[in-house]
Amino acid sequence: MSLHWKVAGRAGEGIDVTGMMFGKTCLRHGMNVFGYREYPSLIRGGHNTNQIHASFEPVTCQQKHIDLLVALNEESISLHLDEIDEKSVVLCEATQDGYDVSKYASTGAKFFDVPMTNISREETGHFLSQNVVSLAMSVWILGLDIEIFRQVVTDQFKEKGDKIVEMNLRALDHAYTYAKEKLPQIKPIAEKRPNTQIFLSGNNAVAIGAVAGGVQYFAAYPMTPASEILHTLASLQGKYPLVVKHVEDEISAMNQAIGAAYTGVRAMTSSATGGYALMVEATSLAAVMETPLVVAVGQRPGPATGLPTWTCQSDLQFILHAGHGEVPKVVLTPGSAQEHFELTRLAFYLAERYHLIVFVLSDKFSLESYMSMPQPQLKYENERYSFAQDPLPEDDSYRRFEITEEGYSPRSVPGQAHGLSITNSYEHDEFGYATEDAEMTKQMNEKRQRKLVSVKPELPPLELIGPEQAELTLVCWGSTRLVLEDVVRRMPEGVVNVIHFPCVWPFPTEGFFQYAQHAEKLICVEGNATGQLQQLIRQETGIQIHHHIHRYDGRPFYAEEIIKELEELRE
Amino acid sequence: MSIKRLLTPALIGKGQMPTIFSSDQHQQKTVTPAQDWQKAERTEMNEVAAATLPDNSAPATDSPPVVIDPKPEKHAYINRASLESPYFPTWCPGCGNFGVWTALKNALVELQIPEQELVIVYGVGCSGNMADFNRVYGFHALHGRAISNAVAIKAANHRLKVIVVAGDGDTYGEGLNHFISAMRGNHDITLLVHDNQVYGLTTGQTAPTTDKGTKTKSTPFGSPEVPINPIGMALTADATFIARGFAGNIRHLTEMIKRAILHPGFSLVDMFQPCFTFNKVNTYHYFRERIYDLQQNEFEANHKVLAWEKTFDHEKLPIGIFYEDPYSVPFHASLSQLEEKPLTELSIAEVDMTEAIAPYV
Numbered sequence: 001m002s003l004h005w006k007v008a009g010r011a012g013e014g015i016d017v018t019g020m021m022f023g024k025t026c027l028r029h030g031m032n033v034f035g036y037r038e039y040p041s042l043i044r045g046g047h048n049t050n051q052i053h054a055s056f057e058p059v060t061c062q063q064k065h066i067d068l069l070v071a072l073n074e075e076s077i078s079l080h081l082d083e084i085d086e087k088s089v090v091l092c093e094a095t096q097d098g099y100d101v102s103k104y105a106s107t108g109a110k111f112f113d114v115p116m117t118n119i120s121r122e123e124t125g126h127f128l129s130q131n132v133v134s135l136a137m138s139v140w141i142l143g144l145d146i147e148i149f150r151q152v153v154t155d156q157f158k159e160k161g162d163k164i165v166e167m168n169l170r171a172l173d174h175a176y177t178y179a180k181e182k183l184p185q186i187k188p189i190a191e192k193r194p195n196t197q198i199f200l201s202g203n204n205a206v207a208i209g210a211v212a213g214g215v216q217y218f219a220a221y222p223m224t225p226a227s228e229i230l231h232t233l234a235s236l237q238g239k240y241p242l243v244v245k246h247v248e249d250e251i252s253a254m255n256q257a258i259g260a261a262y263t264g265v266r267a268m269t270s271s272a273t274g275g276y277a278l279m280v281e282a283t284s285l286a287a288v289m290e291t292p293l294v295v296a297v298g299q300r301p302g303p304a305t306g307l308p309t310w311t312c313q314s315d316l317q318f319i320l321h322a323g324h325g326e327v328p329k330v331v332l333t334p335g336s337a338q339e340h341f342e343l344t345r346l347a348f349y350l351a352e353r354y355h356l357i358v359f360v361l362s363d364k365f366s367l368e369s370y371m372s373m374p375q376p377q378l379k380y381e382n383e384r385y386s387f388a389q390d391p392l393p394e395d396d397s398y399r400r401f402e403i404t405e406e407g408y409s410p411r412s413v414p415g416q417a418h419g420l421s422i423t424n425s426y427e428h429d430e431f432g433y434a435t436e437d438a439e440m441t442k443q444m445n446e447k448r449q450r451k452l453v454s455v456k457p458e459l460p461p462l463e464l465i466g467p468e469q470a471e472l473t474l475v476c477w478g479s480t481r482l483v484l485e486d487v488v489r490r491m492p493e494g495v496v497n498v499i500h501f502p503c504v505w506p507f508p509t510e511g512f513f514q515y516a517q518h519a520e521k522l523i524c525v526e527g528n529a530t531g532q533l534q535q536l537i538r539q540e541t542g543i544q545i546h547h548h549i550h551r552y553d554g555r556p557f558y559a560e561e562i563i564k565e566l567e568e569l570r571e
Numbered sequence: 572m573s574i575k576r577l578l579t580p581a582l583i584g585k586g587q588m589p590t591i592f593s594s595d596q597h598q599q600k601t602v603t604p605a606q607d608w609q610k611a612e613r614t615e616m617n618e619v620a621a622a623t624l625p626d627n628s629a630p631a632t633d634s635p636p637v638v639i640d641p642k643p644e645k646h647a648y649i650n651r652a653s654l655e656s657p658y659f660p661t662w663c664p665g666c667g668n669f670g671v672w673t674a675l676k677n678a679l680v681e682l683q684i685p686e687q688e689l690v691i692v693y694g695v696g697c698s699g700n701m702a703d704f705n706r707v708y709g710f711h712a713l714h715g716r717a718i719s720n721a722v723a724i725k726a727a728n729h730r731l732k733v734i735v736v737a738g739d740g741d742t743y744g745e746g747l748n749h750f751i752s753a754m755r756g757n758h759d760i761t762l763l764v765h766d767n768q769v770y771g772l773t774t775g776q777t778a779p780t781t782d783k784g785t786k787t788k789s790t791p792f793g794s795p796e797v798p799i800n801p802i803g804m805a806l807t808a809d810a811t812f813i814a815r816g817f818a819g820n821i822r823h824l825t826e827m828i829k830r831a832i833l834h835p836g837f838s839l840v841d842m843f844q845p846c847f848t849f850n851k852v853n854t855y856h857y858f859r860e861r862i863y864d865l866q867q868n869e870f871e872a873n874h875k876v877l878a879w880e881k882t883f884d885h886e887k888l889p890i891g892i893f894y895e896d897p898y899s900v901p902f903h904a905s906l907s908q909l910e911e912k913p914l915t916e917l918s919i920a921e922v923d924m925t926e927a928i929a930p931y932v
Contacts, residue, residue: 195932198928198931198932199931199932200930200931204930204931207927208924208927208928211922211924211927212922212924212927214919214922216727216914216917216919217723217726217727217914219723236926236927237908238907238908239926239927240922240926240927241908241914241917241918241919242908243726243727243906243908243909243914245723245726247719247752248748248749248751248752249748251716251719251748251749252716252719252748252749252752255712255713255716255719255720255723255749256719256720256722256723256726257723258720258723259692259710259719259720259721259722259723259724259727260723260724260726260727260914262710262720262724263723263724263727263728263731263914263915264727264728264915265727265728265914265915266919267723267727281713282713282716285712285713285716375928375932376924376928377924378923378924378925379921379922379923379924380921380922380924381920381921381922382919382920382921382922383920413915414687414688414689414690414708414724414728414731415687415688415728415730415731415915416687417647417686417687418687419687419708420686420687420706420707420708421708421709422702422703422709422710422711423709423710423711424702424709424711425695425711425712425713426711432709433656433657433658433703434702434703434711
């Protein structure tokens with residue numbers, strides 16, 4: 001039993017808050033929730049949607065078909081005709097907006113022309129509470145608990161003062177009474193379970209994962225779809241030992257993060273891939289300086305400014321190769337909110353322990369969608385790693401870049417006596433002094449590359465989703481797992497399973513061989529045109545995957561569409 | 572080593588720098604052949620430098636040393652010997668960098684800074700090559716980016732003194748955005764700009780400070796842009812300490828650097844620094860004929876508009892302090908989370924997630 005709800009309207013009408021409140025209402029019923037947002041790169045106007053999929057069963061993405069559509073204007077119906085049918089209910093304001101719903105009768109959906117704006121105006125003097133009105137009606141139609149929704153509204157507006165809360169509750173009551181009299185109930189959710197989850201975006205999950213991982217300095221420049229990481233962390237200053245700096249450009253963001261990391265604090269930056277492009281030079285700096293660093297990157301379609309508010313997975317090869325010189329790095333590729341949280345936290349440990357730059361590579365679909373995930377622990381402990389002993393020998397014999405078997409060398413930090421050294425962008429000797437010596441150059445490069453061998457046992461292993469044996473084995477990374485999990489659930493048992501890469505670099509060669517040798521037919525599913533994971537697999541294993549499903553129109557995958565393609569492949 | 576060889580362009584890079592010392596030689600007190608070679612070169616270089624720098628380089632003793640360290644017994648202060656690295660400069664003989672280097676060392680010694688509490692961030696250029704010649708916590712950055720690294724180093728640990736040593740191409744060209752932002756934020760760093768009005772390390776191209784019409788390797792028909800006005804720019808970006816020095820007047824430059832380091836907030840010292848090899852116009856002689864000391868001419872560094880007028884003076888070139896804000900509050904002091912201790916000393920050993928997850932329940 002799952003419900004699919006969507007609100008659509010012009011930007012500036014509070015579409016996202018509406019979706020968030022509905023998602024939380026479902027969450028507090030103990031359901032799993034997924035919230036998907038679509039919007040153009042505008043502040044006002046343009047068509048915005050927010051879609052919630054909720055169920056007591058696992059939920060990892062949205063689907064095309066909608067049970068209940070809240071249409072705040074006519075476009076909200078006309079642009080979504082393929083998503084509604086005779087099972088759907090549409091709440092609209094046709095009279096108020098001056099159009100006739102009868103022209104959409106062919107969809108078979110039941111249209112209810114309800115006075116959302118009027119109820120809002122009557123109770124609050126303003127149209128803005130129409131979102132609360134539409135939600136109260138939705139709560140009735142879907143048989144949700146109105147008391148839970150009342151609490152969500154109270155929590156949502158309490159920062160704005162009692163008066164605002166009270167106004168909204170008046171609108172809520174009015175709308176709910178109206179709905180009880182005039183609207184039907186479909187798919188009523190009679191059940192309630194204790195809630196043990198939180199509901200947040202991939203961006204939020206990265207941010208609180210960073211907090212759990214002990215982030216202390218965060219510098220960034222805003223860029224969709226990663227700006228929310230900056231917003232979230234900025235709001236947590238004062239509550240945690242954290243400095244967040246919105247800097248002049250991405251170049252500075254990366255260089256500031258490196259500067260802070262050099263002093264011993266845990267540092268991070270984030271951007272979209274376009275913004276990260278400006279950080280490439282400093283990526284190389286972090287590598288030669290052996291500074292721990294975490295970089296969260298959100299993909300969106302390019303080239304150049306591309307489609308700012310849409311999704312893709314077209315920058316895997318870019319991130320793998322970013323940085324001049326041979327830059328050792330770890331590339332983590334989370335999909336679910338929980339993965340975003342856990343892998344970001346892990347990234348801080350890996351970066352500090354191995355003096356590496358660690359990427360958390362995600363995309364618009366994951367970062368800006370809202371997902372439920374188990375509530376994290378209330379306390380996280382952070383040990384500190386790979387610092388030089390204190391005190392250091394008084395004879396100043398300490399060597400910051402000592403050639404070691406494991407590739408990283410315990411680091412001194414400014415302020416520490418007898419740890420003086422140069423942290424150098426030039427190739428250097430063990431003390432950090434610049435060198436052009438052939439042997440030392442070779443040894444330093446080898447030392448840095450050895451870190452990737454050391455770090456490998458600590459990386460998240462490949463994940464097999466679904467049965468061990470299946471007719472078709474789908475291969476994916478990052479956010480695509482969310483949709484493929486749904487594919488596994490929807491298809492007959494034993495037909496498909498999925499190999500998900502939570503970390504693509506260093507490449508999990510042994511793990512992949514292990515899964516691949518049992519696979520009957522491998523199909524790579526990626527949000528790009530060139531098959532970037534497919535290329536990487538061939539490069540690292542020699543395995544040529546012959547089937548693929550690619551999408552590169554800015555839209556996320558839909559389970560329905562993938563299933564259709566898989567059915568064709570099976571014939 | 573002959574002077575002729577020292578003048579070859581290859582040396583301006585790292586071409587002739589002695590490469591690896593086997594690691595332990597850094598600590599050896601006995602003289603190795605390599606050190607012997609350095610010593611010989613050092614004497615030779617000093618002679619050249621002395622010949623081309625008529626101004627005496629005796630340390631200024633006007634003001635008493637300011638003690639910054641509350642627990643002096645616990646630390647080793649910077650002194651001339653502690654600053655010595657195993658390498659001697661590869662700069663051309665007569666290079667203005669020698670004057671700047673001497674003044675910087677004078678200032679560091681006179682200010683009695685504990686050696687581990689200083690970080691020098693270097694840009695990339697002839698000036699940045701100073702990284703290998705000072706024994707300090709050094710950070711040799713990317714070209715143009717030193718200021719970004721430096722502001723974060725200071726924000727993360729404000730107990731440190733943070734100095735940026737960079738060139739005019741580095742600061743006013745490649746890194747201009749960071750320069751302006753650091754001033755707007757009043758980050759407590761001291762920026763020493765070697766302003767030689769030419770690109771030296773890349774062997775003589777036009778710089779952002781080169782006069783319009785100057786013929787260089789990259790502008791064989793004359794540089795098409797007017798030069799940047801760094802002091803004017805610093806005034807408009809609300810820098811709280813703005814001064815200019817001259818590599819040929821080490822006593823004065825030492826004072827400027829000391830004042831800059833002691834200033835709480837952003838401090839700029841733009842330094843006329845003749846490049847013997849690639850700038851045949853802006854020489855020691857050129858500057859000596861034109862410079863005058865603002866403070867000796869009763870200029871009070873507390874009025875932005877008057878300072879602004881001075882920056883347009885081309886016949887006579889003012890050095891000294893253009894502007895100083897006595898009420899300056901540095902960036903780190905404006906952050907409440909750093910009130911008690913620097914970020915580096917705040918613990919992350921145990922993180923309570925309650926507040927972080929509250930909005931998502």
